[in-house]
Amino acid sequence: MGRRTTIIDVAKECGLSQATVARVLNGQKDIQVKEKTRERVLKAAQKVGYRRNALAANFRRQQTNTIAISIADITNPFFPELIKGIQDKMRDCGYSVIQLNNEWNPDIEQEHFQYMVQTCVDGAIISPSHPMTNFDTLETVPFILLTNSDLFSNYDTVGNDSKAGMRIALEHLYGLGHRRIALLVGGSMSSGSSWRRDLFCEFYREKGMSLPANMQVACDFSVSSTASFVQARKSMENFLSQNPLPTAVFASNDILGLATLQVANEKGIQVPEQLSIVGMDGIFSGEVSSPPLTTVKKNRAEIGRMAAQTLIDKIKKPQGWQTKRLVLPCKLLERGSMGPA
Amino acid sequence: MGRRTTIIDVAKECGLSQATVARVLNGQKDIQVKEKTRERVLKAAQKVGYRRNALAANFRRQQTNTIAISIADITNPFFPELIKGIQDKMRDCGYSVIQLNNEWNPDIEQEHFQYMVQTCVDGAIISPSHPMTNFDTLETVPFILLTNSDLFSNYDTVGNDSKAGMRIALEHLYGLGHRRIALLVGGSMSSGSSWRRDLFCEFYREKGMSLPANMQVACDFSVSSTASFVQARKSMENFLSQNPLPTAVFASNDILGLATLQVANEKGIQVPEQLSIVGMDGIFSGEVSSPPLTTVKKNRAEIGRMAAQTLIDKIKKPQGWQTKRLVLPCKLLERGSMGPA
DNA sequence: GTCAACCTTGATAACGTTATCATTTTAGGG
């Protein structure tokens, strides 16, 4: 009765061996089969309604044509474009994509690694939840990291040059005459916060300016974007009450930048006339604010595509792989929240 | 050499049959095995480092514990929370999730359906790209639709009661004294646009008001959120030049609402003092605008979880399934863009 | 015409699990 038709049914139908049928229907490109037999097979397959059993093939070849993505949280507006870039490239190359959210929780992340091993994904693209993430549990699963941090310099990584990006923003503000530039960073959990502070101080030093007091704000790091935004609002409500105000704020991501903007708007501080605000990432929300948020844009789709391509290369070249570190530049995206001092 | 350890190795190690070992290690809950043997097996498994080969199991059982989600586009801010809800519930139930973007393109959607059949997903959750989507190509794959449209009343669906939601918004505006309320909808592709217009006209009629001229704006539908936003801006730049202005705008989604808000801000139209704006969906960007956008919120995570649960129920009960249509209410989320007329 | 080299095709053995049925062991009642 309703048994699924197999390669054997096709073989019977066309009077050829199942080996030949397999070569025609599921063979790689290195086929060696006469045009005439190919047609016979195809016709028979059509007739009996053959459909390849992917599970059997996966089992036999011990590969799934599936890769996994491990990120913090798909609802964080930073990630969807990145994911999309990965998906698009992967789909072009015949892979499907399973996406896992670790909610910045290293334990969940480890669970996910376990899962990847269990489920035999062909590879993984990982945005590390944590500077100390242990990748040994991934065993033989090939993986690529989405970061440019020095902390992961032994691994294959694809990331934006955030340092250069931050520098561009600061230089640009300086060029516009800003001398009281403030820095807004997320809390200690965010692995990037310390280098940002370092770079910030160094920038002031380089320019021969002394760093005014009270020019750095750290707000608590939160799992969700909404919570982060609320935290940042609180910090900025306080911060933007001081006198004199800074003339510009560099926020280490757009969510913090948008919080700053909203508070400034509420307080009647004119942006950009009285206060310039520059964010980082280039998320959609920055486009719809009033004024639109000037930002250091990371091309997340491109990062995703490159990570995907790199992973595929790595999967296809199991030995002799050389660690790769790909770095993409950031670009200053001038919208409306930055002006002369 | 480095061969993977199998159930047979475990059996040898502990001197039991592979059947028994399998019962212990991979058996369902209906186990019937003595506690003592269970321990023997577990210990042996540990010793030889057994790890279940999921591919073999999938093949044998002809199921993948994987479900697919088909949506328009993960970069559309409406979707990530929905996806998250699905993922969370599915993960709790031992399923993993593959997410596919059709970019509102019915052809790509059909490709995805093909893929689902091929790849033997256990089920699918689908946000239809199109009112005429053909689901026959899904063959025996059980699926749930994310919609509440009457067009899909023969299928299992989970969706928000958008009509009721829109009505709530209009009533509320009316209650605040608004009599010149405008409607902003996306273009013809959006299957929802016609019922919105109908409901809009009916509302005016019900209230015994005559519908003023020039109170409906349609802007071209675009694939990406950014493009939609730009389109909507164009339409509203024009629309908000008229005299007299409406006192309120109901936008059929937040992106359109935010475009309206941004244009109003640019034109120096005070929101909400001169113009109230209400959107629909409750996306993150509406939280960070100035003022924050009042909106008819859809609980997308909840929709996702319910869809996931319903799909699981359907998968587990192959026969005797009764078509289910789940409808969740929308809530008015008052933020800052709505006030008295 | 022969022989080698190559191109096609065929036969068949895995792959590691689950499921079925048979067999052995245990428990319980008389």
Add this chain to the structure above:
DNA sequence: CCCTAAAATGATAACGTTATCAAGGTTGAC
């Protein structure tokens, strides 16, 4: 203590594909 029923375990056959190697055909040069 035996017999029966139930519980626990064992033996083994799939599942449908891919991969390996062997066998058969064809071609072309000498």
